[in-house]
Amino acid sequence: MTVDKQILSDIRPRFWERCALDEMTHREWEALCDGCGVCCLVKFLDEDDVHFTEYTDVACQLLDCQSGLCSNYEHRQNYVPDCIRLTPDMLPDMMWLPRHCAYKRLYLGQNLPKWHRLIGDEKTHQQGLARVGVARRCVSERNFNDEQIEERVIRWVKI
Numbered sequence: 001m002t003v004d005k006q007i008l009s010d011i012r013p014r015f016w017e018r019c020a021l022d023e024m025t026h027r028e029w030e031a032l033c034d035g036c037g038v039c040c041l042v043k044f045l046d047e048d049d050v051h052f053t054e055y056t057d058v059a060c061q062l063l064d065c066q067s068g069l070c071s072n073y074e075h076r077q078n079y080v081p082d083c084i085r086l087t088p089d090m091l092p093d094m095m096w097l098p099r100h101c102a103y104k105r106l107y108l109g110q111n112l113p114k115w116h117r118l119i120g121d122e123k124t125h126q127q128g129l130a131r132v133g134v135a136r137r138c139v140s141e142r143n144f145n146d147e148q149i150e151e152r153v154i155r156w157v158k159i
């Protein structure tokens with residue numbers, strides 16, 4: 001996913017406490033993403049129990065591994081057709097998202113993480129991202145084959 005500072009303008013104050021997920025504007029919906037990049041990692045999903053899902057530190061070909069952001073978010077589906085365009089109705093099947101992800105948390109009736117950019121200052125946001133985000137600790141899938149990816153399972157993503 002991405003962080004577009006434009007999106008942070010023109011949103012209602014604390015909209016996530018005032019309206020349901022399917023009542024948010026496009027900008028508000030996009031503003032919920034903290035830009036951690038975890039959903040852009042290659043993972044092995046367990047359909048029966050998401051807690052057995054295994055994340056790797058191998059990232060989508062479009063992810064900038066330094067910033068942890070999508071390098072071409074607007075046109076991403078031209079290059080990565082199976083990139084998920086998240087909508088509220090998909091969330092019941094998306095419990096493999098990390099536990100800090102705002103979409104998952106709001107769906108589960110939880111608060112945003114305290115360090116989320118919609119709540120705290122930029123420094124706090126960056127500190128939170130440093131703990132959970134993929135920036136500077138992932139590698140691009142361009143450089144690995146399927147067999148090599150299977151060997152790169154990581155444990156620092158918490159579901």
Ligand code: SF4
Nearest residue numbers: 033034036037039101
């Ligand atoms: S895991 Fe959630 S918060 Fe992180 S980039 Fe994906 S959608 Fe955004």
Ligand code: SF4
Nearest residue numbers: 001040060063070083
């Ligand atoms: S195209 Fe890749 S890097 Fe961009 S948002 Fe989708 S999964 Fe993430």
